[in-house]
Amino acid sequence: MPDASQIVATDCGSTTTKAILIERRNGEYRLQGRGEAPTTVEAPFDDVTVGVLNAVGELEELTGQRFIGESRLRTPVAGEAGADLYLSTSSAGGGLQMLVTGVVKTMTAESAQRAALGAGAIVIDVIAVDDGREDHERVGRIRSIRPDMILMSGGTEGGTVQHLLDTAELLVAAAPRPRLGRDFRLPVIYAGNSDARAQVGEVLGDRVDLIVEENLRPQLDLENLGPAREAIHRLFLEHVMAQAPGYDKLLTWTSSPVMSTPRAVGEMVQLAAQTEQTDVLAVDIGGATTDIFSVFGGQFNRTVSANLGMSYSVGNVLAEAGADGIRRWLAMPLDEDALRNRLRNKMIRPTTIPQTRDDLLIEQAVAREALRLALAHHGALASGLKGVAQARTMADLFTQASAGETLVDMMSLGLIIGSGGILSHAPRRQQAALMLIDAFEPQGVTRLAVDSIFMMPQLGVLASVLPEAAMAVFERDCLVPLGTVIAPAGRFRDGSVVLEWQVGDERGQLRAGEFQRLPLLPGQRTQAELSPGRGIDVGAGRGRMWSGQVEGGPAGVILDGRGRPLRLPDDDSERRKKLAEWMASAGAAPGGPQ
């Protein structure tokens, strides 16, 4: 393990390159500064390192230290200028775009999709035997998209060969061209039935750059995504990154390989789950897309909802949630026509910001729906293996556990991390907390936080070299705690006591439908003892007492007795009254008390 006291890390995003400096002082790793500059992969610069030098230059100005020498980042310390470690992530140039193929849509094709998404890719299409399309439609589609690489899967070991040959022939007929670099052959990773390897190789011939990996679904009840994910990452560096302007130079500067931004975030989320021994959900909601990363029961998953976002894709949130789906979160009356026009104007002028209280509430309502839809999408893909006949026990029969069931378990979830402008830059942190609670409906005891400057990519790549340093900075400087939500779940009777609680020195009761907040400052932790009513679960099982530490934040400790699933009153005026009450209780109402 390297000994490093000064670490510079950059994240080259599609619009901005962000640099951070981490230093070890008195044995403790802390964030010491950050700088940013526009990304320069496109004309007139055509060189990503220009943006890196500008961002690090800003860091030099702010910290008074020098890391640049002879127009490059210096590592290890040579003379005066330089850091001990320089690391970078990148999503510039549109990220890694992949086409995946499989035999059965919900089985091998879904496993391939999970492998690609987990490796940080954007999956632009999934081709499967049962995807409902004719061959010529598939060929037309493959031809029209220009992936960076293809992941081919299908057939368990000893299973189908024919379908894999069919897919290989489709690829030959379509002759897909890579997105970048006209002269290089498109990488195709074959991670299907090993019996078909030789024949698939013959069909594809030298038209593509074929890389053979272990079968990613060797048995129906077994997924083996690691080798395919590693191959994707390796090819991303060798082929895709190498085609992007300036990356060849950047790769000679870094102390370890450049990582794709989403993969780095995934590494950090996994490290956090492992260190804190809890299930973690992280969301990044942008203007165009929403990424969700999760670790449930030790299993990592990532999804990208490509058309759910706050500006460019706001029209799609409207189309998917419907105007009423968004309006239900508004505490003021607003007719559908006005809502639609406002959202459309946001879509065509994406950089505008809400100036009025109503406009802010509309954007936060849109965010709730975008987050809710993105989690539903995530839950569908982050699932157990479909197509598996399981030996069922009596306990399974009672819990209705079945093959292919989602891994997303809001009761076991211990930490939710939000990022993206609408959450990180909400005028009140309490508003971010309330959006996360309303959209995700966590159950039991869940800590809430935001990554205010989206530092998780840089910490993720650092985690591959110095995990303790990454974790220390993650806890102390990256996460901005919002507070803790306590939400009992079960069948509630109107007005009945669902929870008796003691938090620190305070104690009280929570009735069905109530929403309370106890102040607990950021950085403070206190002991909580929670006794749910009969048949109600608050994290330790039905009717069982939960005891443990809860963490404070601007939102304090929120006691959410509204029940799960959260249902809003049907009557409009009652619904608006309730929403206003909840906002006021949380200290989230603009203009109201904190």
Place this chain on the structure above:
Amino acid sequence: MGVAYTPGLRVAARALIRQERRLPLRGEVLVAQGQSVEAEQVIARAEMPGNLHTVRAAQMLHVEPQELEAHLLKHLGETVEAGEIIAQTKGLWGLFKSELRAPISGTLEEVSVASGHVRIREVPRHIEVRAHIAGRVAEVIEGEGAVIEAQGSLVQGIFGVGGERRGRLRVLAGGPDDILHRDDITDCEGGVIVGGAGADSGAIRAAAQAGAVGMVVAAVRDQALRDYVGFDIGVAITGQEPVPMTLILTEGFGELPMAGRTWDLLRSLEGQLASIDGATQIRAGVIRPEVIVTGQGAEEEVAEPEQILQVGSRVRVIRAPHFGALGHVAALPAELTEIETESAVRIALVGLDSGDEVRVPRANLETIQE
């Protein structure tokens, strides 16, 4: 930060216009550099290979894939007609023969001994690219198309639906504040209607039914757009909607007057042949809908609109509560100011045309040319 984002929409009475016209796949370019072209003229042509249909031949004939070739009656490259027998097994003593008929007409393109499939390609389709604007061929792009150059007027809109169309401009609104209703739509077949502030659903439908090829207005209600297109537009990439008339918005959604400069220019072009395109893309690689009328005035490069926000800049407010209002920047305070949402942002003091002075986040202003 003295710079505010503006979409940078261009509105120019006299401009040098360059249009790159490319085929979606390689083909033949029919014009030469320096040649004059008309808007409707075909400048490049290509053959789009027909769809490839897979026939699971070996499986249907009950033979092994490697035996398939021996049973084929048609060979690679030969044309086949739909229903024609293309393969046959001998059967047992002439009995129990299996036959395979072509499901479509086309050319036998592939016989795979690996999978036992044959592939038949449909007859190719012809694709043509027209000049779209009248002008001169400035550059030939070998095998792909050409760049057409012309002098003329250019109006970029902010959002549109529907693709390229050409027709004569018909101004049907009395002024930039007028909203078109069904009864206002008269005598517009083959034309491009110019409205003022907007058009209601009835007017849009009537115009399309009357055979107008385009409509240019400041704004429409989103509901009217949905009524016209038939669905909610999800992502802001447009131009391919199956609509009979291209609709271009110059300002946005709701009720907004058309900017004076845009209105004056479009009105001055009444009766001229316009080339329009509703294609819009708002993210990276921004594409804006356009109205082009060539043959106007002397050559002059299109000037990018002034995007720097300065004291005195002419601006439009592009977000509530003063959405659509026009004015001039009176001051640009450097310090962050708390607004009603409780966010601290950089603002501008704007003297509106109505006489009021208001505080507006700089992100909510766009500079305009008047």
